[in-house]
Amino acid sequence: MVGVRQFDEDEVIATALDVFWRKGLHDATMQDLAAATGVQRGSLYNAYGDKEAIFLRAFDQYAEQFLEAAGNALGRGDAAAGLKNFFEMIIVNMTDGAPPRGCLTTRTALDATISSAEVRQRVRDVLAGLEALVAKTISATPGRRSRADANRLARVIVTFTRGLAVMERAGYSRKQLKETAATFIDAVVGDR
Amino acid sequence: MVGVRQFDEDEVIATALDVFWRKGLHDATMQDLAAATGVQRGSLYNAYGDKEAIFLRAFDQYAEQFLEAAGNALGRGDAAAGLKNFFEMIIVNMTDGAPPRGCLTTRTALDATISSAEVRQRVRDVLAGLEALVAKTISATPGRRSRADANRLARVIVTFTRGLAVMERAGYSRKQLKETAATFIDAVVGDR
DNA sequence: TCCATTCTTGACATTATCGTCAAGATTGAC
DNA sequence: GTCAATCTTGACGATAATGTCAAGAATGGA
Numbered sequence: 001m002v003g004v005r006q007f008d009e010d011e012v013i014a015t016a017l018d019v020f021w022r023k024g025l026h027d028a029t030m031q032d033l034a035a036a037t038g039v040q041r042g043s044l045y046n047a048y049g050d051k052e053a054i055f056l057r058a059f060d061q062y063a064e065q066f067l068e069a070a071g072n073a074l075g076r077g078d079a080a081a082g083l084k085n086f087f088e089m090i091i092v093n094m095t096d097g098a099p100p101r102g103c104l105t106t107r108t109a110l111d112a113t114i115s116s117a118e119v120r121q122r123v124r125d126v127l128a129g130l131e132a133l134v135a136k137t138i139s140a141t142p143g144r145r146s147r148a149d150a151n152r153l154a155r156v157i158v159t160f161t162r163g164l165a166v167m168e169r170a171g172y173s174r175k176q177l178k179e180t181a182a183t184f185i186d187a188v189v190g191d192r
Numbered sequence: 193m194v195g196v197r198q199f200d201e202d203e204v205i206a207t208a209l210d211v212f213w214r215k216g217l218h219d220a221t222m223q224d225l226a227a228a229t230g231v232q233r234g235s236l237y238n239a240y241g242d243k244e245a246i247f248l249r250a251f252d253q254y255a256e257q258f259l260e261a262a263g264n265a266l267g268r269g270d271a272a273a274g275l276k277n278f279f280e281m282i283i284v285n286m287t288d289g290a291p292p293r294g295c296l297t298t299r300t301a302l303d304a305t306i307s308s309a310e311v312r313q314r315v316r317d318v319l320a321g322l323e324a325l326v327a328k329t330i331s332a333t334p335g336r337r338s339r340a341d342a343n344r345l346a347r348v349i350v351t352f353t354r355g356l357a358v359m360e361r362a363g364y365s366r367k368q369l370k371e372t373a374a375t376f377i378d379a380v381v382g383d384r
Numbered sequence: 385t386c387c388a389t390t391c392t393t394g395a396c397a398t399t400a401t402c403g404t405c406a407a408g409a410t411t412g413a414c
Numbered sequence: 415g416t417c418a419a420t421c422t423t424g425a426c427g428a429t430a431a432t433g434t435c436a437a438g439a440a441t442g443g444a
Contacts, residue, residue, distance in 0.1 A: 004441065005391065026219075027306060029431065043392055045433065102302075109362045110294075110302040114219060123362050152375045156352075159372055163355030169304045170315050180351055183344045188379045196411060197421065221401065235422055237403065 005047065012037045012044075017058035021101045025055045025119065026111050052116060059122050062104055066093070067129045074133055079141040080189055083157070086134070087181040090161050095174040103165035130158045153188070160184055197239065204229045204236075209250035213293045217247045217311065218303050244308060251314050254296055258285070259321045266325055271333040272381055275349070278326070279373040282353050287366040295357035322350045345380070352376055 015037045019028050030051055034041045048054045073085035094103040108115070109123045135154035139147065164177050172180075207229045211220050222243055226233045240246045265277035286295040300307070301315045327346035331339065356369050364372075 006440090023305070030433090031431080040393060041432095042394075042434090046391065050433075099305075102304075106358050107302055109358050110299055112294075112361045112363070113215070113291075120363065127359075127362055152371070153379065155372050156376045156379060159355035159359050159376075160348075160352050161355070162358035163351035163353070166298050166301050166354035166358060167319075167351050169301045170319055171304070171312065179344070180347050184348045184351075187345065187348060188376075198410090222403090223401080232423060233402095234404090234424075238421065242403075 007037070007039045007043070009047075012039055013054070013057050013061055016054050017062055017104075018101075020055055020058055021062070021104045022097070024107050024111065025052070026114060052119065056118060056122065059104070059108070059119075063122065063126045063129070066105070066126065067133065069093070070130060071133050074137040079137050080185075082137045083134075083185055083189060086137075087161070087164075087185065088178070091164060091174060091177045091181060094165050094168050095177065100168065100174075102169050103162075106162055106165035107169075109162075127158060127162075130161070131155055134158060156188070199229065199231045199235070201239075204231055205246070205249050205253055208246050209254055209296075210293075212247055212250050213254070213296045214289070216299050216303065217244070218306060244311065248310060248314065251296070251300070251311075255314065255318045255321070258297070258318065259325065261285070262322060263325050266329040271329050272377075274329045275326075275377055275381060276374075278329075279353070279356075279377065280370070283356060283360075283366060283369045283373060286357050286360050287369065292360065292366075294361050295354075298354055298357035299361075301354075319350060319354075322353070323347055326350060348380070 016033050019032050019036045022028075023032060028051075030041050030044060033039075033044060033051070033054065037044075039047075044054065048057070069089055070086060073089040074082040076082060076085045090103075094100065094106075105123055105126050108119065109127075112120055112123075131151070131154045134157050135150045138145065138153055138157075139150045145153075160181075164181060167180070168177060208225050211224050211228045214220075215224060220243075222233050222236060225231075225236060225243070225246065229236070231239075236246065240249070261281055262278060265281040266274040268274060268277045282295075286292065286298075297315055297318050300311065301319075304312055304315075323343070323346045326349050327342045330337065330345055330349075331342045337345075352373075356373060359372070360369060
């Protein structure tokens with residue numbers, strides 16, 4: 001190694017993640033990334049190849065953080081409490097920032113038609129990961145639910161979180177989202 | 193009226209709707225619209241002003257059809273049957289076409305940051321309209337649910353439909369979506 | 385100290401899109 | 415039939431984005 005890279009890669013990817021999160025893969029330009037990271041466009045091309053390669057790195061970092069946070073939330077308390085924490089964390093995640101950045105996975109999913117197979121697969125991976133985590137928590141609840149039922153219910157719950165992400169983009173506030181999530185939990189989990 | 197318009201406006205708007213539905217407001221270009229409608233770009237600019245104006249017309253047509261269909265579905269049978277019909281119609285709507293076009297409202301919602309206030313308002317209007325229709329159906333169910341509860345539950349149901357739209361984009365099949373919706377209905381409406 | 389290698393930089397070529405406009409074509413009204 | 419209004423057409427200019435490249439800068443290793 002001789003001509004040495006002038007920037008911190010982790011920092012650049014983290015900053016790129018923020019740009020993609022706010023603008024989306026498609027709408028974020030290399031100029032946006034260059035401006036935000038302070039690294040010239042040409043250097044980014046040299047280091048990563050193209051925009052999508054940068055996105056994939058950033059998204060992988062995001063997915064890892066996200067799934068870890070989801071797992072932690074679900075694990076705090078019993079299954080019911082875990083679900084509540086889970087929704088809390090999901091909603092905070094998507095309403096964070098000024099203005100809120102929304103949910104990166106959902107935004108990316110909606111661009112499916114103009115994304116590469118690789119990007120689409122990343123989205124599916126996150127959703128599958130989420131389903132698995134939720135199913136695990138649900139299964140831990142006392143008896144009378146089959147494995148298949150738990151999986152089905154987990155998919156319902158994950159689907160609902162995607163709905164929250166859409167509602168956020170439509171202008172619903174954090175408070176409204178939390179209320180809606182609470183109603184959902186009551187309706188689905190409350191065995192009254 | 194002298195130099196008379198050479199194309200059928202309803203037809204053009206209907207075709208434009210299809211283009212927007214498949215590509216989204218942002219990704220559909222005036223060239224796409226010109227090619228699909230057979231009307232020259234210049235003529236479209238002359239007739240409507242800009243792309244967004246065309247979108248708004250198309251979206252209004254879409255919203256009207258959509259809400260009417262939703263109302264009809266909800267009205268067929270009792271509240272439980274209505275909900276089932278409602279989800280059936282929503283899922284068919286988003287998985288129709290080859291390849292499926294997804295949900296236009298959801299796609300448009302996700303582009304919020306790069307859309308005009310007018311477009312964003314249209315999205316909110318559709319969601320509010322849906323909520324109202326669902327709340328009305330739910331309220332018709334025998335007793336023991338307050339008006340406020342019905343509204344909250346309606347919002348949960350609409351949010352869930354948005355989630356289905358995201359899952360469709362993520363690659364879930366019509367069959368999977370139907371199964372998920374059925375599980376949701378059981379969990380939410382089934383008072384067991 | 386010098387060199388070979390790698391990174392950085394700014395310019396370039398390409399492509400795509402937008403919206404505008406002048407000139408020509410069309411047609412309803414008289 | 416003629417005219418005036420309106421639509422249609424294709425070219426134009428502006429802007430923005432992509433990805434590439436040659437020349438220069440920087441630096442670890444001998």
